[in-house]
Amino acid sequence: PDETGAVAAPPQPRRLAAPIAATAVIALAAGALTTWLSTRTALPSSPPVVRLQAVFPGQATLSIAPIGSEVAIAPDGSRVVYVAQAAPSSLPQLFVRVMDRGETSPIPGTELAQSPFFSPDGEMVAFVRDSNLMKVGVRGGNLALICSGCANGFYGGAWSEDDTIVFALAGGSGGLLRVRPDGQISPVTRIDQAAGESRHGFPSILPGGAILFM
Numbered sequence: 001p002d003e004t005g006a007v008a009a010p011p012q013p014r015r016l017a018a019p020i021a022a023t024a025v026i027a028l029a030a031g032a033l034t035t036w037l038s039t040r041t042a043l044p045s046s047p048p049v050v051r052l053q054a055v056f057p058g059q060a061t062l063s064i065a066p067i068g069s070e071v072a073i074a075p076d077g078s079r080v081v082y083v084a085q086a087a088p089s090s091l092p093q094l095f096v097r098v099m100d101r102g103e104t105s106p107i108p109g110t111e112l113a114q115s116p117f118f119s120p121d122g123e124m125v126a127f128v129r130d131s132n133l134m135k136v137g138v139r140g141g142n143l144a145l146i147c148s149g150c151a152n153g154f155y156g157g158a159w160s161e162d163d164t165i166v167f168a169l170a171g172g173s174g175g176l177l178r179v180r181p182d183g184q185i186s187p188v189t190r191i192d193q194a195a196g197e198s199r200h201g202f203p204s205i206l207p208g209g210a211i212l213f214m
Contacts, residue, residue, distance in 0.1 A: 061085045063092045070114065074122035079138060081107070081116045081125050094127065096138050108140050119159045120205075126165060128154045133167070133179065147183045156202030158211075166211055172199030176213060189213070 063070050063083040070083035080097045086106065094110035097103065113127040113134075126135045126146060133146040133154075146165065157167035165179050166188055176188035188211065191197050203213040 061088070070116070072116045072118050072125065074118050074138075075120055076122055079118075079122060081118070081138065083113055083116065094125065094136075096125075107136060107138065109143050110136060115154055115157070117157050117159060120161050124159075126157060126159060133157070133165070145183075147179050147185060150177075150179065150185060155199070156213075158203045158205045160205045160209065162209075166203045166205065168199075168201040168203070168213075172201030172214075175200045176203055176211065 061084055063085065072081045074080070078099055080099065081094055082097075083092050084095050085092050086095075091111040092113070094107040094113045094116055095104055096107055107125070110127065110129075112129050114129065116125050116127040118125055119135075122138070124135050124137055126133060128134070128151045131149050131152040131154075133151045134143055135146055136143045151167070151169055153170040155168035155170070155172040157165055159165050163181050166176055167179065168174070168176050173191065175190045177185050178188050179185045189200050191200065200213050203211050206212055
């Protein structure tokens, strides 16, 4: 770990995937579910099997990014937010599915959103649009700008209990950054080229505030 308490995880391969039909099982959510489980309290020695399955309404089609995830799972597992098109001619936007009721609805004003992730209480979702980092309530409401022009080459983000967001831009080549609610940005990690590092990204906030990243 470095002086910030961040802990590097071994890099994981990622691959390009094409959009899939709306009635497919959320196979993509498996990666987001793994991240979600890693942020929870320590698991028992024999953890139960966790499965997540959902059928999308109408003609909705999932959007799948070549890097990162277009699916996010709330910290308590009660909601899934994903990027999809309601119809082939529609712009991609955020949809929220309430798992215990099986209800899915669009989040207004989130057209062209990418890379969503939840706030710790599961009531807000941050996302990227036009290189800006934005946030909106899962039940809708006014969009708010977190930071302007700060998400070019976005390489993953995580929302901390102290209401700051740790993220990476420029494909992770500049290390991790932290943005405060007032929009002030400060570095969290620096790339150690002598140690063979080339990028830091896709952070997760662990219990106690430590940061796991790739």
